[in-house]
Amino acid sequence: MRFKANAIAGGLLIVALVCPIAAYGAGPVQLPAPRTEGGKPLMQALKDRQSTRTFSDRKLDPQTLSNLLWAAFGVNRPDGRRTAPSARNRQEIEIYVAAPDGLFLWDAHKNALNPITDRDLRALTGVQSYVRGAAVNLVYVADYPKSGGGAGDADQDILIGADTGVIAENVYLFCASEGLATVVRAGIDREALAKELKLRPGQKIILAQSVGYPKK
Numbered sequence: 001m002r003f004k005a006n007a008i009a010g011g012l013l014i015v016a017l018v019c020p021i022a023a024y025g026a027g028p029v030q031l032p033a034p035r036t037e038g039g040k041p042l043m044q045a046l047k048d049r050q051s052t053r054t055f056s057d058r059k060l061d062p063q064t065l066s067n068l069l070w071a072a073f074g075v076n077r078p079d080g081r082r083t084a085p086s087a088r089n090r091q092e093i094e095i096y097v098a099a100p101d102g103l104f105l106w107d108a109h110k111n112a113l114n115p116i117t118d119r120d121l122r123a124l125t126g127v128q129s130y131v132r133g134a135a136v137n138l139v140y141v142a143d144y145p146k147s148g149g150g151a152g153d154a155d156q157d158i159l160i161g162a163d164t165g166v167i168a169e170n171v172y173l174f175c176a177s178e179g180l181a182t183v184v185r186a187g188i189d190r191e192a193l194a195k196e197l198k199l200r201p202g203q204k205i206i207l208a209q210s211v212g213y214p215k216k
């Protein structure tokens, strides 16, 4: 009996390693609760923050992905506020996750990944060759109506850019703390990617960010 339990546990572990997020088609994928303890001291993470453009083949396990997304823009207070500030608390930036087993939209409040396609679209999230090899590519998409600016609001682009930048820096610091490689990117074919993301009118791709383990 014990052998059987060990064999099942071993099998689940293999599935988790080979298929880091989930089989596509089963609806939203619940991520494990983020682990919010530990990590490097802040000053050390700042010291180690850098852009890295070479990635190993190693995938992110669900726990690391959950921690990463929470650090990026997770809910950190009972009133629904987040790990990154946003102008007027509009929380208008959504994070899409391009992984080997598909493209997902992260729901920060449920900490779940909503599948969009089972195709590997990592290469499409950037114009540089290293992008396809990163374990995940995060795509930061602004919901302009949610950001609240009316037509002609000259500040809207500035505020959305700033809101995206602070999320990207959270990811940089998480990666520095965890020994992960990352680079934030403006180099994106936005038109081609927007089609695959199935964006609504009023949504716009702002930046993308590659994350993975560094190539040794």
Ligand SMILES: Cc1cc2nc3c(=O)[nH]c(=O)nc-3n(C[C@H](O)[C@H](O)[C@H](O)COP(=O)(O)O)c2cc1C
Pocket (backbone or CB within 6 Å): 049, 050, 051, 052, 053, 128, 183, 184, 185, 186, 187, 188, 207
């Ligand atoms: C808004 C923004 C856009 C960027 N776009 C790209 C990009 O498209 N491709 C890329 O390889 N790096 C990109 N970078 C990374 C910068 O090149 C990098 O931060 C800079 O060279 C300084 O290096 P460091 O991050 O290691 O300090 C971008 C950085 C920022 C802040």
